[in-house]
Amino acid sequence: MKAMKINLERLKHNLLAVGAIANAGEKGYTRLAYSAEEKKALDWLKEKLTDQSLTVTQDRVGNVFGRWGDSGKPAISFGSHLDTVP
Numbered sequence: 001m002k003a004m005k006i007n008l009e010r011l012k013h014n015l016l017a018v019g020a021i022a023n024a025g026e027k028g029y030t031r032l033a034y035s036a037e038e039k040k041a042l043d044w045l046k047e048k049l050t051d052q053s054l055t056v057t058q059d060r061v062g063n064v065f066g067r068w069g070d071s072g073k074p075a076i077s078f079g080s081h082l083d084t085v086p
Contacts (some may be wrong), residue, residue, distance in 0.1 A: 004052075012029075015018040018044055019083065026050070033083040034062070 022029035031037040035072045042064055049066035050054045057065045068076045 013049065022084065027086070029084065030086050031082065031084045032086075035083070038062070038083045045082060 006031050018041055019029065021044060022031040022037050031041055039062075042058070042062060045064050046056050046058070046062075049064070052066075052068075054066035055071070059065075063079075065077070
C-alpha cells in the first residue's frame with residue numbers, strides 16, 4: 001500500500017473549500033445537521049475520498065466512511081463532523 005504524505009497547501013485548500021459550503025451569518029458560518037449545506041459538504045467529502053481510490057460508504061444517518069486497503073484486513077479510518085452549530 002502506498003503511503004499518503006501530508007501536503008499543507010492541499011490541506012489548507014480543502015479546509016477552505018469545505019468551509020465555503022455554509023450559510024454565512026453575523027456570527028460565522030452555519031452548516032446544520034441534515035441540511036442541504038451538510039449534504040453538499042458530505043458529497044464533497046465522498047468525491048475527495050473517491051479521488052484517492054478509497055472505498056466510500058455512507059450509513060443511514062449520514063456518516064461517511066472511506067476505507068483504504070483490502071476489506072477483511074486492518075484499515076485506516078478517520079472521523080469528523082461536517083455539520084456546525086449556530
